[in-house]
Amino acid sequence: MFFVDDALGYMAVIAIILVFTKLFGLLFRKIKLPEVLGYIIAGLFIGPAIFGEFCGFALIGFESGAADGTYKALFVLEEAADGGNEVISIFSKIGVILIMFSVGLETDLKQLKNTGLASILIACAGVAVPLLLGFLISLPFGSIGLGTEHIYRCIFIGTILTATSVAITVSVLKEMGKVTTKLGTTIVSAAVIDDVIGIVVLSIVTSLAKSGTSTAENGFEAFKGTIYGTIIMIVAFFIVAVAVGFGVSKLFRWMEKKRPNTHRLPVFSLVVCFLYSWAAEEIFGVADITGAFIAGVALATAHKSSEYTDTKISVSSYLLFAPMFFANIGISYITFSGVSGSIILFAFLAVLLGLIGKIIGCGGVAKCFKYSWRESTIAGVGMMARGEVALIVTQTVIDSSLGENALGSEFMLMTVLLILISSILTPILLKVLYKKDLPLQNGPAQSTGGEVLADEPADNGQTAESQT
Amino acid sequence: MFFVDDALGYMAVIAIILVFTKLFGLLFRKIKLPEVLGYIIAGLFIGPAIFGEFCGFALIGFESGAADGTYKALFVLEEAADGGNEVISIFSKIGVILIMFSVGLETDLKQLKNTGLASILIACAGVAVPLLLGFLISLPFGSIGLGTEHIYRCIFIGTILTATSVAITVSVLKEMGKVTTKLGTTIVSAAVIDDVIGIVVLSIVTSLAKSGTSTAENGFEAFKGTIYGTIIMIVAFFIVAVAVGFGVSKLFRWMEKKRPNTHRLPVFSLVVCFLYSWAAEEIFGVADITGAFIAGVALATAHKSSEYTDTKISVSSYLLFAPMFFANIGISYITFSGVSGSIILFAFLAVLLGLIGKIIGCGGVAKCFKYSWRESTIAGVGMMARGEVALIVTQTVIDSSLGENALGSEFMLMTVLLILISSILTPILLKVLYKKDLPLQNGPAQSTGGEVLADEPADNGQTAESQT
Numbered sequence A, B: 001m002f003f004v005d006d007a008l009g010y011m012a013v014i015a016i017i018l019v020f021t022k023l024f025g026l027l028f029r030k031i032k033l034p035e036v037l038g039y040i041i042a043g044l045f046i047g048p049a050i051f052g053e054f055c056g057f058a059l060i061g062f063e064s065g066a067a068d069g070t071y072k073a074l075f076v077l078e079e080a081a082d083g084g085n086e087v088i089s090i091f092s093k094i095g096v097i098l099i100m101f102s103v104g105l106e107t108d109l110k111q112l113k114n115t116g117l118a119s120i121l122i123a124c125a126g127v128a129v130p131l132l133l134g135f136l137i138s139l140p141f142g143s144i145g146l147g148t149e150h151i152y153r154c155i156f157i158g159t160i161l162t163a164t165s166v167a168i169t170v171s172v173l174k175e176m177g178k179v180t181t182k183l184g185t186t187i188v189s190a191a192v193i194d195d196v197i198g199i200v201v202l203s204i205v206t207s208l209a210k211s212g213t214s215t216a217e218n219g220f221e222a223f224k225g226t227i228y229g230t231i232i233m234i235v236a237f238f239i240v241a242v243a244v245g246f247g248v249s250k251l252f253r254w255m256e257k258k259r260p261n262t263h264r265l266p267v268f269s270l271v272v273c274f275l276y277s278w279a280a281e282e283i284f285g286v287a288d289i290t291g292a293f294i295a296g297v298a299l300a301t302a303h304k305s306s307e308y309t310d311t312k313i314s315v316s317s318y319l320l321f322a323p324m325f326f327a328n329i330g331i332s333y334i335t336f337s338g339v340s341g342s343i344i345l346f347a348f349l350a351v352l353l354g355l356i357g358k359i360i361g362c363g364g365v366a367k368c369f370k371y372s373w374r375e376s377t378i379a380g381v382g383m384m385a386r387g388e389v390a391l392i393v394t395q396t397v398i399d400s401s402l403g404e405n406a407l408g409s410e411f412m413l414m415t416v417l418l419i420l421i422s423s424i425l426t427p428i429l430l431k432v433l434y435k436k437d438l439p440l441q442n443g444p445a446q447s448t449g450g451e452v453l454a455d456e457p458a459d460n461g462q463t464a465e466s467q468t
Helices: A005-029 A035-046 A047-057 A063-067 A086-105 A109-113 A117-138 A148-160 A165-173 A182-212 A219-225 A227-258 A266-284 A288-304 A306-333 A341-368 A373-382 A389-396 A400-405 A409-433 A447-455 A459-463 B007-030 B037-046 B050-054 B062-069 B086-105 B109-113 B117-137 B148-160 B166-175 B181-210 B219-225 B229-258 B264-282 B288-302 B306-333 B342-368 B373-381 B388-397 B400-405 B410-437 B447-454 B457-465
Strands: A002-004 A057-062 A072-077 B003-006 B057-062 B072-077
Touching: A002 A005, A005 A057, A005 A072, A005 A086, A005 B148, A005 B264, A035 A047, A035 A057, A035 A306, A035 B447, A047 A057, A047 A306, A057 A063, A063 A072, A063 B072, A086 A266, A086 A288, A086 A306, A086 A389, A086 B007, A086 B062, A086 B086, A109 A182, A109 A288, A117 A182, A117 A341, A148 A182, A148 A389, A148 A400, A148 A409, A165 A182, A165 A409, A165 B148, A182 A227, A182 A288, A182 A373, A182 A389, A182 A400, A219 A227, A219 A341, A219 B062, A227 A266, A227 A288, A227 A400, A266 A288, A266 B007, A266 B306, A288 A306, A306 A389, A306 A409, A306 B264, A341 A409, A373 A409, A373 B057, A389 B288, B003 B007, B007 B037, B007 B057, B007 B072, B007 B086, B007 B306, B037 B050, B037 B057, B037 B388, B037 B410, B050 B057, B050 B306, B050 B400, B057 B062, B062 B072, B062 B388, B086 B264, B086 B288, B086 B306, B086 B388, B109 B181, B109 B288, B117 B148, B117 B181, B117 B342, B117 B373, B148 B181, B148 B388, B148 B400, B148 B410, B166 B181, B166 B410, B181 B229, B181 B288, B181 B388, B181 B400, B219 B229, B229 B264, B229 B288, B264 B288, B264 B306, B288 B306, B306 B388, B306 B410, B342 B373, B342 B410, B373 B410, B388 B410
Parallel strands: A002 A072, A057 A072, B003 B072, B057 B072
Antiparallel strands: none
16 A cells, blocks of 8 residues: 655556557447547546445545545545546646647638528537526426526536537547538538637536635626626636737747757647636636647648647647546546435436437428438537547536535536446437438538648547557 | 735746746856756756845845845745745756656667777766766765765766766867767767766666665565665666557557557656656656656657657657756756855765866776877867766755765765766867877777767757757
């Protein structure tokens, strides 16, 4: 039994986390499920949730559990006041920020400008309908901490349901040779826009939720605590972020011109990412992941070697930080001991509505744009899959900085279910829908949509990631 | 003024450290000094040592300084019991481990087997003479915590003086077209062997120093605390490390054959590195950096794609962890307020002897191998330059785990001086020595030595690093 209290102890813990996440990740790829689910299961496996609770021994455990005799653990971590371990949480938070930064770097604003109205409206409906359904289903569940007395928490449930991940859809479409069809490119563009809208919605609701919990009595903090102050700070954040983004963009273009593909580009990019994240949360009261995302978008418009930067940042991300985030969900957030029947019932209902919401929302808009019933269903199902962004959003809304408006960590289980079920259903349904004998509107891709897809670095990211 | 107590705060601090280290690093490259010195100066610049002490305001400061009104700081860090900040120290320690792992990965044992006797003996003398001189000069300095009452500390001073860094020598030799001469390859091989011998010496002396401080009364810990126990544990460590290394080597060869250049290789390499470091220190009482170094050597013999792994690990290293280590030296270890005249005098004497020791030791052996006086001097001067390994050794011997045998952090200044002065003198002296009109023994390279050089991945590392 080793009590972890220095750098070396943490390095041993990190090593254990890395080896198990990688092994479970590879296993999950084999059975065609997202690797991130494997990472979370690895966290459950090495953390106290399963073996600690039910066998009395965990590879990695916390002081409290080890002290009160619930379980023994090989490595015992200090426990922070709000749960989890401080150092592991820092690594995990850096993982989150790097993932959102990458999502931003892979969002090409110039291409999005040329995207068709169909994609934009599909994305809007894909955010709005699950948001509304998630909110409504939460209202009767006062017994598990939601209900009409906790309106913000109900909105957060809706917000969690908004994030789309098209990685699975893209790989199925590729497999079937449908990725460059008009429908395929529309889906991919819509998913990118979906990210942008989702992050704006998240920023606004978390800011507003925080404004209700401020305890400052006067001065700037008190002003930020009022509802008007919050709205002004949100607007100010987006204005400042865009204005500074232009400056940063110019600076990077100049550096790049002087010496392309040098180490300084990823280093300074990381600096911009971290400072944006920090300023978003600490100065403007907007979620840190919004800052990271916008930093990524700014740098993507700014410089040609954003792909080079993305590659370098990704290395640190996959090598160390991202697995720490996903594993930490399994280690620190998911417990089975406190899970009630109502929470499980609620989780299944929310997942169901999350899936239906995307199909109705996105499919409905597609139908209005004269796609056939079947194609509209494909659009809806294609937008249905969820991934790491849903986990990041969940982590953001169970953060203690939201005070009493924060969701309990037991809702992480819902998000994991959402990813699991949507990842299983999406490829099956897509293949069924495409296999029907009806001929598809298989015309050439819209030129703009096609470019979005061809240049979509998210795709490159996935290809790189698949070299696991 | 922001009190740093969460992940975001640390990310802001990391961003500040990264931007300043990169800027100072680039500046130092411009003036032909090692980048790592720039990193340390950056740490001094943003930490409390200069601006905090003398201007009353630092970008990054510590609780104690900010609380007792010595200075104000923009970001205030919590202070650990043994100085510095826990989280920054963890990042910095990971930086150290990754650097030593890289040094190991770049050590090609197969090539070393074929190295000539000259290189081996030059390396031995290059370790022995500075070690002895450093030890002897420390004996009269009882007033600054050395002296005959603190024999281990005196040995540590000698140990710090042993580490060679040939990066500068190689670049000068390249510039002058002398790198593939017999003398050039002998120097480069000797420097690699010097690393190996130096690390063995460091392991033995730190282990022995620790054995004197153990407070355990019985059981395994008490056994490790005895001098016999310590020696047995050192031997056991090297046996186990090599034996496990063979197993790991086989495993990696198998993985590589199955799927070369996949993400799993660097991830599992990192795992091996971290576990070796942890086990070395926690189980065997040997310095953690020895574990990291041997893990690197094992993986280098093991698999062909060690270069691929080295590249990927290096990205995380230069992007984040290594600058944190060097900057932290400036932020946490170097202070000017407590520096006495005796320490400065001692530092200059030790540096002088460190330089002379290499020239006499390495040059003397070269002379015995029938090199001319001038060539022998070139060999000595070529081995004279110091770099990051000297800093890492210093950090290891001022670590609190060594108890009362640990050196005080004021000796970090000596190491920085050593690097600074040797980096300035080495290229100047080498050029002067080569420019004399006497003809050099400019024959073709020894075939084995030549291969060492051609395949020397340290060189690739340097080339990569030079894309700053």
